[in-house]
Amino acid sequence: MSFRLSQRDRDIIAFINQFRAVDRDSLVDLFFKQLKSPINACNSVMVRLYRLKLIERTQQYSPTVYLPVDAKMKKNSQKILHFLSILDVYKQMCTYSTPKQVIVEDKPTGRKGGIEPDLFCIFKGSPFWIEIQRNQYSEQKMQAKVNLYEEFFFSDEWKSLHWQPEERAPIFPSVILITPVRYAVNSDHIRIIQVASIHELMVKYKSSHKKQREERPKVVSSSNGIKINLT
Numbered sequence: 001m002s003f004r005l006s007q008r009d010r011d012i013i014a015f016i017n018q019f020r021a022v023d024r025d026s027l028v029d030l031f032f033k034q035l036k037s038p039i040n041a042c043n044s045v046m047v048r049l050y051r052l053k054l055i056e057r058t059q060q061y062s063p064t065v066y067l068p069v070d071a072k073m074k075k076n077s078q079k080i081l082h083f084l085s086i087l088d089v090y091k092q093m094c095t096y097s098t099p100k101q102v103i104v105e106d107k108p109t110g111r112k113g114g115i116e117p118d119l120f121c122i123f124k125g126s127p128f129w130i131e132i133q134r135n136q137y138s139e140q141k142m143q144a145k146v147n148l149y150e151e152f153f154f155s156d157e158w159k160s161l162h163w164q165p166e167e168r169a170p171i172f173p174s175v176i177l178i179t180p181v182r183y184a185v186n187s188d189h190i191r192i193i194q195v196a197s198i199h200e201l202m203v204k205y206k207s208s209h210k211k212q213r214e215e216r217p218k219v220v221s222s223s224n225g226i227k228i229n230l231t
Contacts, residue, residue: 003052009045013054017068019090019104021083024063026091085132086118089178092198099123101163108152108161115148120173122163127173133181142183146192149175153189176201 005013012031016022024042032038032045046066049055056067058075065080073079086104093099099121106120106129117129131145152158159170174191177183182194195201 005054009049009054012045013049016055016066018102019083019087020071020073021065021067021080022087023061023065023084026087027066029091030094082118082132082134085134089119089130089132089198090121093121093123096198096202097124101127108158109155115145115152117175120163127163127171128176129173130176130178133177133179136181137183139184142177143185146175146185146187146190149190150187 008031012027015027015030024039024046027046028038028042032042035041046055046057046064050057050066053069056069056071058065058067058080060076061080065084067073067075067080083104090099090102101120101122103120104118106117107114108117108120109115115129118132119128119130121128121130129149133142153172158164158172164170172190174193177185177192177194178197179194180196185192185194193201195204
């Protein structure tokens with residue numbers, strides 16, 4: 001059977017393959033929002049792609065969740081909720097700026113036992129590794145996770161990751177812990193940010209920038225050209 005796919009069809013399939021589990025409402029927000037009847041349009045497209053066997057779906061959730069055709073998860077797998085939480089973080093970011101170089105379940109060390117952040121992306125020009133903690137862990141387990149990031153920092157392997165800027169010195173990403181619980185973890189070498197959501201991160205980011213602007217010395221030039229600090 002021959003069929004033609006639109007660019008939007010291809011983008012939706014690629015997005016589902018990238019995020020592994022995508023709910024209908026997220027697809028509406030990301031691909032159909034500008035249409036007059038976005039939900040109906042989305043339902044129509046997704047039924048067609050499913051019948052063409054280009055995507056899989058599970059109706060264990062409401063609204064329907066779509067999966068890649070080669071998904072190795074059971075349709076009631078708890079991993080689906082894990083991937084949906086990653087998608088939710090991505091969508092929160094999109095309300096401020098579309099992340100670039102997105103990698104779901106990044107494995108930058110390429111080996112078992114190394115760091116495995118839930119998400120890597122470049123957001124507002126800065127690289128981040130994001131860990132989403134849906135369950136509460138012990139302080140020791142969380143510090144062990146931070147220690148793995150430190151080990152990777154000292155390995156210098158991160159300096160050759162494909163997304164590193166060619167024209168500037170390599171940057172080690174900040175690590176964002178998305179967690180409702182604050183852990184007493186620390187590092188002298190990498191930046192750890194603990195927030196309950198991306199929205200909280202952005203509130204902190206805006207307030208810190210406002211404070212920096214307020215604390216910046218006010219400099220004006222006098223009539224003789226001498227600069228005067230007003231603070």
